[in-house]
Amino acid sequence: MILSTKGRYGLKAAFELALSYGDGPVPLKRICDKYEISENYLEQLFGKLKRAGYIKSTRGVQGGYSLAKEPKDITVGMILRALEGEITASNCVSKETCSREAICATRTIWEKIESSINNVIDNISLFDMIEKVE
Secondary structure (H helix, E strand, O other): OOOOOHHHHHHHHHHHHHHHOOOOOEHHHHHHHOOOOOOHHHHHHHHHHHHOOOEEEOOOOOOOOEOOOHHOOOOOOOHHHHHHHOOOHHHHHHHHHHHEEEEEHHHHHHHHHHHHHHHHHHOOEHHHHHHHHH
């Protein structure tokens, strides 16, 4: 499983907002320049994060984007799922029932991998990421 640029760029951008939490809105251009992301693409990602309730926008000369919640209240998993959808190791695990489940030798492996991934991303907040770099 490889995360798309949506998840990778969106998490970097959310991290930037977390670094500036409480300091006012962050201009989109500042994030785009730092990570070499197109403004149009980042606006699309921020639209999804805004609809999910994780970021908010402020219009005007001093406008930009900021987190809608404290960094400790937003996990990596929340950001990735808002941008990528459910995180799964295999399509067969994401389906409720599989006709081959009873004879599948690998399903339990995929379930363990998915559980481990979700455990990691759901237990790391944006605040935890900040603490790792300071």
